[in-house]
Amino acid sequence: MATTTYTPKKKNFFVRFFTMDTSGSKGSGEKLPLWRQLLIQVLCILIVIEVMFPIMYIITLSLSSKSTRPSSLELFPKEISFIAFKQVLDRPTANPVTFIELLKNSFLLSVVVGAIALLIAVTAAYAFSRFKFKLRQVLMIMVFIPLLMPAVGLSTPLFLLLNSFQLKVCANGATVLYPFLQCDPVNTGRVLFNLRDSLVGVGIAMISTALPFAVWNLKGYLDTIPKELEEAAYIDGADSNQTFFQIVLPLAAPQLAVTFFLGFIGHWQEFVMPWLFLTQPKDYTLAMTLYNMTGQYASSIPWNRFAAMAIIVALPVALVYILLQKQIVSGLTAGGVKG
Amino acid sequence: MASISLPAKHKKRLGQSFLPYLYLLPAFAVMGVVTFYPLVYQVIISFSDFSTKDLLLQLNSPDLHWIGVQNYIDIIIGGLPVQNFNFVRVLVYNFWWAITNVMLHVPAGVLIATLLNVKGIWFKKVYRAIYVLPVVIPPIVVGTVWRNIFDEQYGAMNQMLTFFGQLFGSTSTVHIRWLFEYQPPISWLLPTGALPLAYYAMMIANFWLGWPFMTLVATGALQSIPKELYEAASIDGASKSFQFWNITVPLLRPAMVPAAMYGFTLSFNLFNFVYFMTGGGPARTTEILVTFAYDLVRNLRLYGAAGAFSVIIFVVVLFIFLVTNKLTKATESYA
Numbered sequence: 001m002a003t004t005t006y007t008p009k010k011k012n013f014f015v016r017f018f019t020m021d022t023s024g025s026k027g028s029g030e031k032l033p034l035w036r037q038l039l040i041q042v043l044c045i046l047i048v049i050e051v052m053f054p055i056m057y058i059i060t061l062s063l064s065s066k067s068t069r070p071s072s073l074e075l076f077p078k079e080i081s082f083i084a085f086k087q088v089l090d091r092p093t094a095n096p097v098t099f100i101e102l103l104k105n106s107f108l109l110s111v112v113v114g115a116i117a118l119l120i121a122v123t124a125a126y127a128f129s130r131f132k133f134k135l136r137q138v139l140m141i142m143v144f145i146p147l148l149m150p151a152v153g154l155s156t157p158l159f160l161l162l163n164s165f166q167l168k169v170c171a172n173g174a175t176v177l178y179p180f181l182q183c184d185p186v187n188t189g190r191v192l193f194n195l196r197d198s199l200v201g202v203g204i205a206m207i208s209t210a211l212p213f214a215v216w217n218l219k220g221y222l223d224t225i226p227k228e229l230e231e232a233a234y235i236d237g238a239d240s241n242q243t244f245f246q247i248v249l250p251l252a253a254p255q256l257a258v259t260f261f262l263g264f265i266g267h268w269q270e271f272v273m274p275w276l277f278l279t280q281p282k283d284y285t286l287a288m289t290l291y292n293m294t295g296q297y298a299s300s301i302p303w304n305r306f307a308a309m310a311i312i313v314a315l316p317v318a319l320v321y322i323l324l325q326k327q328i329v330s331g332l333t334a335g336g337v338k339g
Numbered sequence: 340m341a342s343i344s345l346p347a348k349h350k351k352r353l354g355q356s357f358l359p360y361l362y363l364l365p366a367f368a369v370m371g372v373v374t375f376y377p378l379v380y381q382v383i384i385s386f387s388d389f390s391t392k393d394l395l396l397q398l399n400s401p402d403l404h405w406i407g408v409q410n411y412i413d414i415i416i417g418g419l420p421v422q423n424f425n426f427v428r429v430l431v432y433n434f435w436w437a438i439t440n441v442m443l444h445v446p447a448g449v450l451i452a453t454l455l456n457v458k459g460i461w462f463k464k465v466y467r468a469i470y471v472l473p474v475v476i477p478p479i480v481v482g483t484v485w486r487n488i489f490d491e492q493y494g495a496m497n498q499m500l501t502f503f504g505q506l507f508g509s510t511s512t513v514h515i516r517w518l519f520e521y522q523p524p525i526s527w528l529l530p531t532g533a534l535p536l537a538y539y540a541m542m543i544a545n546f547w548l549g550w551p552f553m554t555l556v557a558t559g560a561l562q563s564i565p566k567e568l569y570e571a572a573s574i575d576g577a578s579k580s581f582q583f584w585n586i587t588v589p590l591l592r593p594a595m596v597p598a599a600m601y602g603f604t605l606s607f608n609l610f611n612f613v614y615f616m617t618g619g620g621p622a623r624t625t626e627i628l629v630t631f632a633y634d635l636v637r638n639l640r641l642y643g644a645a646g647a648f649s650v651i652i653f654v655v656v657l658f659i660f661l662v663t664n665k666l667t668k669a670t671e672s673y674a
Contacts, residue, residue, distance in 0.1 A: 037461065040454060041460070051473060057488065071493070121366055131362070150649060150653075153378075153381055153650075154377040156381065157378075157380035157381050161372075208370070208373040271615075272633065310483060313480055314476045314480040
């Protein structure tokens with residue numbers, strides 16, 4: 001009955017259409033009129049086409065055995081061939097690096113950087129969230145500043161800093177750790193290991209932004225945990241460390257996981273630092289490889305291999321997102337970090 | 340009892356006013372080396388002509404000249420030895436890019452969420468699962484895939500246009516140079532420099548990437564609106580559009596404003612997507628601030644200027660943060 005009262009109106013059809021039933025339940029007797037149901041279905045399917053267009057396109061490409069570029073639009077696989085995936089797994093780039101190495105490098109960087117940042121950040125977040133102390137404001141602003149600075153902004157000093165740690169073999173055969181020891185004629189000798197040109201170095205560089213992010217994200221969450229539990233623990237005689245480890249950490253565990261995975265999603269795509277710092281193919285990451293497969297460098301890369309690589313790079317992030325969708329969305333919008 | 344704050348109590352009982360600093364120590368020790376030292380260093384070299392010649396001896400380099408704020412002046416008035424660079428144009432484009440994105444994503448996200456919130460539509464769960472897909476795909480992948488889609492010769496977009504053209508009897512194939520055409524389609528749109536076709540291509544790609552997140556947020560917010568409000572309104576005889584503007588929109592606002600702000604800052608600094616899709620081209624017309632900063636370091640190797648540019652970006656982002664924070668706070672108290 002209520003549905004018919006507004007249909008004859010001519011005004012604001014668009015709004016009325018989209019809003020027809022946000023009112024939700026008005027008794028079980030009311031049903032969506034069929035014409036409207038069909039109209040919504042048509043719209044929904046159009047949106048499905050919009051969403052699925054690039055996805056189907058890339059899946060179709062990746063399942064094609066043709067290494068030539070597509071001459072016409074194909075959105076459904078005509079054949080199911082895993083040859084492109086196989087080729088990418090066998091020899092992902094022209095460089096002498098195996099897929100397993102690329103995968104390992106990407107995973108190591110994203111998991112280890114995320115874990116270390118979290119480990120170091122959690123006590124700081126707790127201090128900011130629970131204690132009142134003199135320098136609180138100043139220190140919090142200090143942690144916030146790097147979040148506003150683009151990662152590129154830190155890259156030059158980090159490059160120079162990390163580049164100054166080198167293991168060298170001097171002319172006289174001695175091994176020295178530059179800058180603490182130097183070869184006899186200064187700045188000579190063969191470099192055995194350069195911290196800047198290594199995964200460890202890139203990891204350190206990535207921590208420079210991952211750590212402040214983790215502190216802010218966790219602090220935002222700890223602020224939402226009610227203090228009553230901790231107070232009860234105090235009354236029962238727990239000291240501050242016991243409260244932290246036995247009350248706060250277990251309560252914060254879900255958010256620790258979310259912060260870790262948010263970091264993982266970001267680090268998995270990290271491009272700036274590795275691309276600037278790493279020179280040896282054995283250290284390359286999947287994100288770097290994907291970039292190498294497109295644009296000016298990629299005139300010789302078959303598109304089916306590019307498509308297979310794109311899917312491989314997307315999968316871990318997609319899985320994490322799908323598993324943690326709700327927490328991630330609320331963590332991003334309701335959490336402490338915005339910007 | 341509950342009103343007594345923990346730290347005060349704690350201080351009184353154990354006298355451990357150093358405790359918070361102890362908790363902060365690990366993080367600040369690490370950040371001191373890898374975050375704050377580079378930040379300060381960056382600011383220092385922004386006042387010098389630091390470039391490749393100084394890489395070895397760094398600040399001790401005899402060739403290093405302290406040039407005051409010359410880098411900042413050069414960036415703003417265009418004195419950098421860089422082709423096609425105009426700071427004001429890049430800045431205005433960057434803001435335009437972020438604003439136009441959010442202006443498309445938020446309304447689309449809300450409308451689609453509202454559509455999916457209609458009671459009793461079929462396959463609701465299937466649609467929701469499909470619509471979330473763009474959110475879960477990393478932007479570097481989205482950027483590269485759309486780059487291929489907009490390829491002039493083999494790209495899916497031109498092929499699709501060709502297909503539709505053939506439906507209407509056209510026999511020619513479409514060859515639009517989406518990412519490389521320099522001639523802007525609408526020449527008057529932005530006073531500081533017209534928008535190339537690549538901008539529209541990126542808007543299409545980023546629209547695909549952007550609205551599903553807004554839908555996700557709006558869906559959550561819609562579901563938390565009490566149904567009684569609508570019942571009461573319809574009993575009072577309020578029309579559906581009245582309900583939309585006076586119940587749905589105001590109650591969505593506390594959720595959508597932070598999401599829009601988040602989307603704005605995200606788009607403003609969308610390095611991976613822009614860099615992987617166009618690299619700022621053609622002729623730097625789709626360059627945003629962060630991609631140019633990267634170019635200064637990576638290709639032009641003007642480290643001093645890059646330092647100054649990062650400081651400028653910081654100021655711009657800080658300004659955006661303060662404004663968006665204020666807007667967000669203002670709307671929080673609304674509902």
